[in-house]
Amino acid sequence: MSAQALITEHLDLWTGAVTKKSSSGRGSNGKVELNGIKKLRELILELAVRGKLVEQDPNDxxxxxxxxxxxxxxxxxxxxxxxxxxxxxxxxxxxxxxxxxxxxxxxxxxxxxxxxxxxxxxxxxxxxxxxxxxxxxxxxxxxxxxxxxxxxxxxxxxxxxxxxxxxxxxxxxxxxxxxxxxxxxxxxxxxxxxxxxxxxxxxxxxxxxxxxxxxxxxxxxxxxxxxxxxxxxxxxxxxxxxxxxxxxPLEEQQRIVQKVDELMALCDRLEQHTSDQLDAHETLVDSLLGTLTQSANATELANNWARLAEHFDTLFTTDQGIDKLKQTILQLAVMGRLVEQNAGDEPAKNLIKCIDEEIGQRVSEGTIRKPKALALVEGSFPYELPKGWRWEKLGRFTLIGTGATPSRGRPDYYSPPEYPWVTSGETSQTFICDTNERVSSLAVKETNISIYPTGTLIVAMYGQGKTRGQITELKVAAGTNQACAAIQPIIEDASHRQYIKLCFVKLYDEIRENAAGGAQPNLNTGKIADILIPLPPLAEQHRIVQKVDELIALCDQLKKRLSQSSETCCQLAEAVVEQELREGDRDAGF
Incomplete structure (x- = not known):
């Protein structure tokens, strides 16, 4: 088979074998790599050096x-x-x-x-x-x-x-x-x-x-x-x-170079065409997702969502497209547009009243200190909330603490290893069920380590790369180092806790931008407490969390199918390459 025929007959494989890429560069469209075209380029070079790209001339x-x-x-x-x-x-x-x-x-x-x-x-x-x-x-x-x-x-x-x-x-x-x-x-x-x-x-x-x-x-x-x-x-x-x-032979070298240049130019055009298609597809996805966040009411949102859902398999064909869908779901959740409001729900102001009473009770019992007042500035809110919701700073309805790193010069602070001890690098996990290190009872007694209960939310205040702003949840009682903030909701309600968590996931980029410092910007407990949260009625929080879980699970299923499809396409492209090389050897009598 000629090289041109090899390209055109398997065009769907070369353009369809797309994999996720960590960084952009040639052969990539943002965060994806055109793996099939990359494989095609490699095949062209290999055919060239095996003498299978151009015909031999006995006169050379x-x-x-x-x-x-x-x-x-x-x-x-x-x-x-x-x-x-x-x-x-x-x-x-x-x-x-x-x-x-x-x-x-x-x-x-x-x-x-x-x-x-x-x-x-x-x-x-x-x-x-x-x-x-x-x-x-x-x-x-x-x-x-x-x-x-x-x-x-x-x-x-x-x-x-x-x-x-x-x-x-x-x-x-x-x-x-x-x-x-x-x-x-x-x-x-x-x-x-x-x-x-x-x-x-x-x-x-x-x-x-x-x-x-x-x-x-x-x-x-x-x-x-x-x-x-x-x-x-x-x-x-x-x-x-x-x-x-x-x-x-030198004459054949010249023919090979000319043919490689010709085929690589064809790959360039194929790559550009595929990238343009991916860009156009991404623009379409952005536009359609925008109709969801711009929906005026729940009815319009439901109609827009129904139109989108009909074409899920053709619209969401890349990892970044599915990730954008997840972000849109979270955006709708915190804007009060994901589920319908119920006039019978107790408004968020009643929830805050209950929280204030609980805080007052704990202060009088001496179990907590009186929290610092957190003023809200009218007119500074990002968008208008539905009736029954209210804007509140995180520190208004949670307790926020941190931890410490015991001296490494004190082996008795780490042995016996009794309490799980969370570092900021471990916040990439959805839940903390165990930790890489543990500390002793003596460390808890003599340092600023506090042991936080199961259900505490842990946020990375600083760390390498994407660490800052990540959130996880304790599934075991544990302490933390000083790079983590521990968030304990005053109201012990699983859906309330999960709602706070999804707000952090949605606000990840904004939270990171609030960090201060030079080479390694940091958050602190004060900045964490000042994070503005759109607070729905507690009953609506339950419905929101349930709907988000349902839709994110759908996204994960889409991503799994996409991964399997992409892997199959890459394997097929690999198989075509191997088959072509084997057939070339057989045809040449090697």
Missing amino acids: EPAAILVSKMLQLRLRLTNTEGLRTKASDSLSFSDEYLCIPSSWAWVRLGNMAKFIDYRGKTPAKISTGKRLITAKNIRQGHIDLQPEEFISEADYTSWMTRGFPRKGDLLFTPEAPLGNAAIVDLDEEFALAQRAICFQWHIPEISEFMLIQILASPFQGQLVENATGMTATGIKASKLKEIPVAIP
């Missing part, structure tokens, strides 16, 4: 002659210029890791080029001067001038003693990251930093094919096989130069 000069010319040039450079890059001339059948056409030949990488690399400490960097190309600038197939770094003219002269990269040479990263390569296309002189190698080919015309060869999975597999190191995997130059490379 055999690659063995090309290799012979390389070895002659290597010998001449050794004698005239003191070339030191050299690999073994011998190759056995066991060294060959690919089946290649008879007109191709094997040669070790070190016999094809002069290796220019620099070791030791890179010269001091300055704001302007001679450009410095580091491993960070060498990407897969191109040189990225960002980040920009420079060294002085004097350092350039003293540093670049092993040779100067020329236009058309190939730059390679032997570690961190391993295996990136790009052809030099810069007109300006530049310095090459350590952890980068310049391949100066004895026959410069092979450079474009060698870029394909190095980026293809067979050669990348050889790199991994010969690499060393635990934390930063890399390959030594002595190992790198001995890797065998399959070389086609």
Whole structure:
């Protein structure tokens, strides 16, 4: 099957194999990766280096002659210029890791080029001067001038003693990251930093094919096989130069490069078309979800929801689409539009009255201190609430505390390990059933650790990455460190507690923005207490929580089906690739 036919006949697989991606970049639409097209690109490169992308021409000069010319040039450079890059001339059948056409030949990488690399400490960097190309600038197939770094003219002269990269040479990263390569296309002189190698080919015309060869999975597999190191995997130059490379005739190399460029351009167009479709789909989803939050009343919302529900399977086809649906559900919940109001419900002001009475009772009993008054500023509320609701600050109807970290120099604070002890990193869980560490009774007695009861909500006030603002719930009595806030609702009601929790999930981004500080912004118990909560009647809180649980479960089912479908599509794309490679071997008689 031709490469073009392979693309068009399996178009649904290449465009349908989409996976979640943690960060954006080429081949991604926001948070998704077009895995099928990525797999297609890899297949094109592999077919190219196996001799299956273009037809062989018996009139081409055999690659063995090309290799012979390389070895002659290597010998001449050794004698005239003191070339030191050299690999073994011998190759056995066991060294060959690919089946290649008879007109191709094997040669070790070190016999094809002069290796220019620099070791030791890179010269001091300055704001302007001679450009410095580091491993960070060498990407897969191109040189990225960002980040920009420079060294002085004097350092350039003293540093670049092993040779100067020329236009058309190939730059390679032997570690961190391993295996990136790009052809030099810069007109300006530049310095090459350590952890980068310049391949100066004895026959410069092979450079474009060698870029394909190095980026293809067979050669990348050889790199991994010969690499060393635990934390930063890399390959030594002595190992790198001995890797065998399959070389086609020079004329065939040119045809391969032309065909790869043509097919990669087709992949680019396919990728752009798919990304545009995903963008348009996302815009449609945003628009339809917007009709829900903009519904004037429960009846209009029900009608809009019914129209949306009819097309769930076609609308919500990505993880981020389903996540947006979840956020819309929570938004409707806290706006009072998810369930109908009941005129018979006791209004939220009655709930606050009961809470005030309970607080007064506890203060008189001496079990809690009188809470600080939290003023509400009229006109500062985000939106209008339904009748019977009211805006209240979290500290108005909860008790908020924190914890401490016992001295690590006191082993008796951690042994015997009696009480679960929560850190901010554990707040990513929905519930806390156990903890990574425990503290002793002595630690509770002598430090500021408090043991909070089951049902207490724990919020991360600071921590790495997305930690700040996360909320979880204790399923066991536990203490916390000082990076956590412990929230205890005055009214002991499971649905009331879950309503507070869903408010935190909905307000996650807004809560994080309230943090103060420099490199690591923090929340504190005061900022937590000041969080504005839309408080419904208690009976309505019960209905809201029940409806949210029901709809979020539906979203999770959608996401599970989506994951299974995407996984199947990716597996099918993988199977097509493997089948094509097997058939190519059989057709070629390998």
